[in-house]
Amino acid sequence: MGKDGEGVAVAPDGRTLFVAGGLPGEQVRAVVDTEHARFLKGHAVAVLEPSPQRVPAPCPVFGRCGGCALQHWAYPAEAAYKENRVREALRRIARLADPPVRPIRAATAVYAYRNKAQFPWGWSAGRPVLGFYRRATHEVIPLATCAIQHPLINRVLAEAPPAAAALGLPVYDERRDSGLLRHLVVRASFSEPEGLATVVVRHPGDPRLAAFARALRQAVPELVGVAANINPERTNRIFGARTVILEGRDFLHERLLGATFRVGPTAFFQVNPRQTAVLYSLVLDAVARVPGVRRVWDLFAGVGTLAILTGRRLPQADILAVEIAADAVADARVNARLNGVHNVSFQARDALAVVEAERMAGHAPDVVIVDPPRSGLAEELVAALDALAPRALVYVSCNPDTLARDVARLPGWRLAWAQPVDLFPRTDHVETVAILEPGSGGGLQPEAAADEQPGQHGEEDAGEGEDRRCQL
Numbered sequence: 001m002g003k004d005g006e007g008v009a010v011a012p013d014g015r016t017l018f019v020a021g022g023l024p025g026e027q028v029r030a031v032v033d034t035e036h037a038r039f040l041k042g043h044a045v046a047v048l049e050p051s052p053q054r055v056p057a058p059c060p061v062f063g064r065c066g067g068c069a070l071q072h073w074a075y076p077a078e079a080a081y082k083e084n085r086v087r088e089a090l091r092r093i094a095r096l097a098d099p100p101v102r103p104i105r106a107a108t109a110v111y112a113y114r115n116k117a118q119f120p121w122g123w124s125a126g127r128p129v130l131g132f133y134r135r136a137t138h139e140v141i142p143l144a145t146c147a148i149q150h151p152l153i154n155r156v157l158a159e160a161p162p163a164a165a166a167l168g169l170p171v172y173d174e175r176r177d178s179g180l181l182r183h184l185v186v187r188a189s190f191s192e193p194e195g196l197a198t199v200v201v202r203h204p205g206d207p208r209l210a211a212f213a214r215a216l217r218q219a220v221p222e223l224v225g226v227a228a229n230i231n232p233e234r235t236n237r238i239f240g241a242r243t244v245i246l247e248g249r250d251f252l253h254e255r256l257l258g259a260t261f262r263v264g265p266t267a268f269f270q271v272n273p274r275q276t277a278v279l280y281s282l283v284l285d286a287v288a289r290v291p292g293v294r295r296v297w298d299l300f301a302g303v304g305t306l307a308i309l310t311g312r313r314l315p316q317a318d319i320l321a322v323e324i325a326a327d328a329v330a331d332a333r334v335n336a337r338l339n340g341v342h343n344v345s346f347q348a349r350d351a352l353a354v355v356e357a358e359r360m361a362g363h364a365p366d367v368v369i370v371d372p373p374r375s376g377l378a379e380e381l382v383a384a385l386d387a388l389a390p391r392a393l394v395y396v397s398c399n400p401d402t403l404a405r406d407v408a409r410l411p412g413w414r415l416a417w418a419q420p421v422d423l424f425p426r427t428d429h430v431e432t433v434a435i436l437e438p439g440s441g442g443g444l445q446p447e448a449a450a451d452e453q454p455g456q457h458g459e460e461d462a463g464e465g466e467d468r469r470c471q472l
Contacts, residue, residue: 002018003400009022018041019043020042020044021044023053026051028046029048030043053074056072058111065141069427071147079104083103083420086430089404090403094408101420102420107272113272113275114153116269119183121164127161128171129142129161130143130161131143148426152188155220156195156220159216160184163216163219169208169209177234185239189253189254191255192254194252195222199212200231210246214247217248225245225251226245226247227245227265228245229243229265251263251265256276258312259335261308269303269305270423271424275423279431283306287310287314288314290367296368296369297355297358298319298320299381300351301321301328302323302332306371308339310369311341319344320358321345332346351370359388364389367391367393368385372402376405398430413438414436418432418435
């Protein structure tokens with residue numbers, strides 16, 4: 001199985017063929033969609049001899065929608081594939097002969113687990129629709145419901161298009177750079193009966209937006225607020241720099257490991273609360289096991305979830321949380337007060353700038369937690385952390401390839417263990433907690449940059465293109 005959830009075959013000319021919709025051991029008829037120097041990309045059009053692990057996909061648009069890759073695969077096989085994907089990345093890229101990969105923490109719920117969806121707007125039969133992009137395109141596949149979303153999100157998905165149609169709101173046309181509606185981002189709390197919708201628009205001046213917000217809240221009363229995010233740029237990025245509230249309030253509440261967090265329209269917050277509790281418990285346990293820990297730095301801190309939970313777990317320690325997004329830091333400070341946590345300080349700055357400034361001032365942490373985007377750590381930040389020499393580095397990753405690359409960039413460190421956690425069932429993504437300690441065995445230079453590996457594509461084609469922070 002390829003790392004994008006595709007079956008792997010060999011073409012007649014000897015090139016590797018990645019087949020979307022194919023499973024290991026199957027015989028399928030496939031067509032080639034794209035050709036590259038060393039590999040081909042295609043999709044299955046007929047299954048001639050199915051795998052015993054093939055199961056019916058519950059979604060009627062599975063295979064056309066780019067949001068899920070693995071609904072046709074029995075979940076135990078999917079979980080084993082994800083564990084092996086982490087192991088193979090550490091072998092191939094970090095050059096570790098026997099990576100210390102623990103058994104995956106599989107999900108207990110593989111559907112209806114997501115607390116956030118980002119739906120692009122499109123046209124169908126002359127009416128506005130919401131859906132996800134077809135894989136590797138910007139063609140919107142209309143959705144009536146999405147099997148992996150919270151039920152409240154699916155209710156908003158059903159109500160928003162007719163509300164937009166009734167008001168005559170035009171959908172954005174990226175080719176002409178015209179129209180209004182770009183995306184609808186919906187959050188739902190798993191701990192409170194609350195939802196939050198954000199309509200991403202090209203400009204804020206249309207008075208019909210207020211009526212749209214009112215109609216949406218009337219149709220779905222659990223929506224505590226509807227916001228508008230303004231993105232006037234010709235870009236694939238979903239969010240723009242400014243968000244305004246149209247109706248209600250601009251945040252909802254989510255509980256995690258006994259703490260309450262305020263989450264705003266554009267904030268980073270993990271999308272699977274049940275599995276996030278598993279993931280963060282692993283991080284907290286790892287930090288707490290460092291003897292006499294007094295200083296912890298949390299880089300890429302988002303709205304302060306890990307920093308605040310660490311502060312609660314280690315009241316004797318000083319926690320520094322670093323996040324470049326000022327609005328997220330504002331939410332993080334509110335979240336610290338909300339939970340009565342007073343041993344966490346926040347800086348709205350670039351992680352590298354903070355690390356270098358603190359090192360020059362003679363400040364050194366016992367433990368550093370990093371939770372970077374899919375691109376991993378910048379090479380300069382890896383070098384700065386190496387020079388900082390904390391007693392442990394706790395790395396939370398949503399991309400096994402960039403995790404392995406960064407392990408390889410730390411040859412003076414030892415990978416103590418790596419624990420895969422499945423936060424994204426039915427997709428090809430997997431989260432990993434890795435613990436690095438000073439000592440030899442961190443790995444040699446990588447065989448190739450992670451973005452040069454065959455089959456590395458599609459994260460931004462799956463209808464979730466803004467989620468460079470691993471929300472996916």
